[in-house]
Amino acid sequence: MLDVADLTVSAGRTTLVAGVTFSLSAGERVALVGRSGSGKSLTASAVAGCLAPDLTVRGSVRVNGTDVAGVPIARRPAQARAALIVQDSAAALEPVTTVRRHLGLALRARHSDAETRTAAAESVLRAVDLEPAVIGPRRPAELSGGQRQRVCIALALVSDAPLLVADEPTTALDVVSARTVVDAVRTAADRGRGLVFVTHDLAIAAALCSRVVVLDAGRVVEDAPVRDVLTRPAHAVTADLVERARALSLPSSTALAS
Numbered sequence: 346m347l348d349v350a351d352l353t354v355s356a357g358r359t360t361l362v363a364g365v366t367f368s369l370s371a372g373e374r375v376a377l378v379g380r381s382g383s384g385k386s387l388t389a390s391a392v393a394g395c396l397a398p399d400l401t402v403r404g405s406v407r408v409n410g411t412d413v414a415g416v417p418i419a420r421r422p423a424q425a426r427a428a429l430i431v432q433d434s435a436a437a438l439e440p441v442t443t444v445r446r447h448l449g450l451a452l453r454a455r456h457s458d459a460e461t462r463t464a465a466a467e468s469v470l471r472a473v474d475l476e477p478a479v480i481g482p483r484r485p486a487e488l489s490g491g492q493r494q495r496v497c498i499a500l501a502l503v504s505d506a507p508l509l510v511a512d513e514p515t516t517a518l519d520v521v522s523a524r525t526v527v528d529a530v531r532t533a534a535d536r537g538r539g540l541v542f543v544t545h546d547l548a549i550a551a552a553l554c555s556r557v558v559v560l561d562a563g564r565v566v567e568d569a570p571v572r573d574v575l576t577r578p579a580h581a582v583t584a585d586l587v588e589r590a591r592a593l594s595l596p597s598s599t600a601l602a603s
C-alpha cells in the first residue's frame with residue numbers, strides 16, 4: 346500500500362535524505378529508526394506530505410498506487426492520505442476547541458447524524474483509554490501531555506486515511522503514558538492500515554512493529570524483520586542501536602510484535 350522509491354529531500358544544494366527506498370503492505374507496521382539527524386522525520390514528513398515548503402522532494406511516494414511525492418497532505422486524494430501523529434501534539438490541536446468538538450468535526454464527513462457522531466466519538470475515546478464524560482468537554486490546554494497524545498490518536502482512529510505516520514509520539518512521555526500511547530497506536534493501525542512509526546528507541550520499535558528500516562546519514566542501511574535486527578544486525582549502526590537498547594533493557598522475545 347506504500348512504496349517509497351529513491352526518495353530524496355534537499356535544502357538548496359544540501360541533500361538531507363538520499364535515495365530512501367522501502368515499502369509497506371496493508372496492515373504492516375514498520376519502524377524507521379536511526380540516530381539523531383539520520384533523516385527519520387524528514388522521510389516520515391515526505392511520506393505524510395507535511396515537509397517544510399522550502400525543501401525539495403524527488404523520487405516517488407506511492408500510496409495505494411498514486412504517486413504523492415511532494416504533494417502536501419491537504420491536496421492528496423482520500424485514498425492516498427496519511428493520518429499524522431506527531432511528538433508535539435499540542436500544536437496539532439486547536440487550542441479553543443474541546444475534545445468532543447475536535448472529534449465531532451473529524452467525524453462529520455462520515456456521519457451526518459449528530460447522535461451517531463456522539464456515539465462514535467465516545468467509543469473512540471474509550472478505545473484510547475480516555476473517559477468521554479471527563480475528557481470530552483476539555484480543551485487541549487486542560488489535558489496532560491499523554492492525554493493530548495491519545496486525543497491525537499483518537500483523531501487518527503476516526504480518520505479514514507489508509508496510512509498512519511507517527512513521528513516519535515512517545516518521546517515526551519513517562520513510561521506508563523508511553524505504553525498507553527503505543528497500545529493506542531497499535532489499535533489505530535489495526536483494521537488493515539499501514540503504519541510508519543519513527544523512533545530512536547528500538548525497544549518501542551520491537552514492541553510495535555514487525556519490520557525495521559534503519560537510516561543513517563539520510564540513507565537506508567538495513568531493512569529487515571525486527572527479530573533479525575535484534576539478533577543479528579547486519580550494519581554497524583544497527584548493532585550500536587541494539588546495544589544501546591539492550592543497555593536500557595529490551596523487552597523479552599515474548600513481548601515482540603509478531
Ligand SMILES: Nc1ncnc2c1ncn2[C@@H]1O[C@H](COP(=O)(O)OP(=O)(O)OP(=O)(O)O)[C@@H](O)[C@H]1O
Nearest residue numbers: 356361379380381382383384385386387388397545
Ligand atoms: N528544513 C530544514 N532545512 C535544512 N536542514 C534540515 C531541515 N530539516 C531537517 N534538516 C536536517 O536534516 C537532517 C535530518 O533531519 P531529521 O529531522 O529527519 O532527523 P531525525 O533522524 O528525525 O533526527 P531526531 O531523531 O533528532 O529527530 C538533520 O541534519 C537536520 O538538521
